[in-house]
Amino acid sequence: MAGAGLDRVLLNFRVLLGLSATALLAQLPAGDRARVLASMDASAPRYGELSRQLWEFAEVGYKEERSARLLINDFKANGFRVQEQAGGIPTAFTATWGQGRPVIAILGEFDALPGMSQEPGPRRKAVRANAAGHACGHNLLAAGAAMAAVAVRDHLMEKRLAGTIRFHGTPAEEGGAGKVYLIRAGAFEGADVALMWHPSSSNRGDLATGLAISGGRFRFRGIAAHAAAAPWAGRSALDGAVLMAHAVDMLREHIPPEARLHYIFSNGGAAPNVVPDFAELQLYARHPRMAALDAIWERVRKTALGAALATDTNAGIEIEHSSWEILPNEPLTALADKNLRIVGGVKYTAEEQAFAEELRRSEGLLPAVPGSQETIEPVLTQSSTSTDLGDVSWLMPTIQFSAAAWVPGVSAHTWQATACSGTGIGRKGMAVGAKVLALTALDLFHDSKQVEAARAAFEKKRGGQIYRSRIPEGRKAPLDYRAR
Ligand SMILES: [Zn+2]
Ligand SMILES: [Zn+2]
Incomplete structure (x- = not known):
């Protein structure tokens, strides 16, 4: 989007959210941004391949051994310090690079859903009957998050900026409440901000509380x-x-x-x-x-x-x-929305367009505007989904936003989502998610006042409410919940 248009969007957004005029002023300089984006174009094929491997592993909650190993090896190869088995959970890990504040955390989920196996094609056909599949696109989520964390590391190193980039590998989002057990174990301690992207059929910031x-x-x-x-x-x-x-x-x-x-x-x-x-x-x-x-x-x-x-x-x-429901954070969402508009949406090749059209003829899709994967939608304010990211959002300023990794109209937890998550369409959406994550994290590193603004908004919204998980104290992570 052109600069003047972007300024107008940001101004409207600030008015909409009642943010102070200074809240969005400082950001990553345009020259730095261009270099970061170019380097991510170069790393996208490697992380696309990593996402493809995760897609093939399709491991369910707390059983993500090979998936965690693949990600851990990538972080080690990139010079991150890795704490394996974070919080005593076998497939959880924390990868850290840098020193001091701010500590920006990027979260990655990598569990698949039972029974959702599907070929990366436009017609219903399981790879293996009754096997698990990445119908929530967590293969893309984790690979994109890792791609972003490494890009942030590259830029911090090049510019000798202070601060710490952290990647939290968080297992068992799908009904296993992995993050709740990681919170109890203190795995997120010391982080100032938590950022996550999620695959979807549209590109947009997210201020919805969910359920x-x-x-x-x-x-x-x-x-x-x-x-x-x-x-x-x-x-x-x-x-x-x-x-x-x-x-x-x-x-x-x-x-x-x-x-x-x-x-x-x-x-x-x-x-x-x-x-x-x-x-x-x-x-x-x-x-x-x-x-x-x-x-x-x-x-x-x-x-x-x-x-x-x-x-x-x-x-x-x-x-x-x-x-818990998500405690939305306006200043961070405004940054993600701005960066989505800088990065832009997903463009299909003729072949991908044909795939999308055939997939759209299948049953179970929601109404959608063809071609909407190219646009950035207004910030979402209502949704009916639940996530263990909600619990994290009561500890520190937290956001998630969506990038169009699935054909318009495809919703999460469908065979169509598994199919898209294994294709080039999914990997293009992943690159958008990764770039927006990286730019948002780097905006925060470049201007720590934005971290303070996010913190102030968090404190105000949280008010006097005290977070306490409803999972009974002393309960261990249900490592076999998918085997029952
Ligand atoms: Zn899901
Ligand atoms: Zn999900």
């Missing part, structure tokens, strides 16, 4: 009996679970409409002719505010207790994971 989430298992225990010969001797654990589900469905009407409740029967007994003595319902509850979610969770808990009472069974309740 706080708590998820648990409700285990019903009854008495087994022959289902025909002596059913009166049994107490059906499945009846307890089914009745709870019914009560949860009735509860929906009487909780705030922005809440979400979803469940599965993760165990419903073994055979119809045996009264089940064990059944399990797995449930997630979400709401834009953790405080409101607590009240909803308490009522969900009561549905389990009531169902157990009615069916003469016992209900055991375990909170398995929980993440």
Whole structure:
């Protein structure tokens, strides 16, 4: 985008956010920026290949051994100090370069989703049936984040700037609450700011809080009996679970409409002719505010207790994971938005255009404007997703933003997202995400007043609220949660 247009956008953005006129003035000088971007064009093929390897590994939460190893080796080769098994989690790590403040952290997730295997083509076809796949694009997320961290290192070294660039390898974002356990272990201590990009089908900054989430298992225990010969001797654990589900469905009407409740029967007994003595319902509850979610969770808990009472069974309740909503940060989002507009969107080749058109004919896509991958959308202010990045955002100024690594209309957790994440389209989006991350981090290194502005906005927004994870104290990271 031309300079005058960019200035206007920034001015509008400042007015929109009520930021002071000085908040965005200092930034990486244009000459430095051009050199950084050129060097990243040169490193993009190498990190594209790294993303492709992560895509092929497609390892699920806490099992990302080969993925973590690949990233760790790359950081070591680039002169970073690497702490392996950060926080005692086998696949977590912290890679650090530089000295002193500010300490800018870039976060990288690299877990895949079970059952989402898909070829990098426009038609539904698994690479391996039932295998995991990168349907949230975390292969691109991690490789792009690593590419950015190394580019930042290069520039700090060249300019002899003070400060520390850190990369946090954070496992098990998808339902494993990896970052919550890393927080508990103190892995993020000393960082001033946390930056992350996420693959998406559009390019945009993000001021949405998303949804706080708590998820648990409700285990019903009854008495087994022959289902025909002596059913009166049994107490059906499945009846307890089914009745709870019914009560949860009735509860929906009487909780705030922005809440979400979803469940599965993760165990419903073994055979119809045996009264089940064990059944399990797995449930997630979400709401834009953790405080409101607590009240909803308490009522969900009561549905389990009531169902157990009615069916003469016992209900055991375990909170398995929980993440806070994101505490948005306006000054950092303004920087990311500005840098997105400098870097620009993704342009397809004729071949990629043909892939996009064929993919768009598949089922399950959201309405989208073809070609919107080339543009930068207005900053997002509302979303209905949850992430363990939310917990980090209550510790320090934190942002995530999106880059168009997927064809417009493709949403996360679909086979189409796995397909795009393994193609050149995905790698182009990754380069946009990486460049914006690097420029944003370097803006902060060049002018530490921007770190202070982010901190002040963070303190103001956090107010008197005190962060405490809803995952019970003393609980260890559920390293086998994907194997259950
Ligand atoms: Zn996801
Ligand atoms: Zn994700």
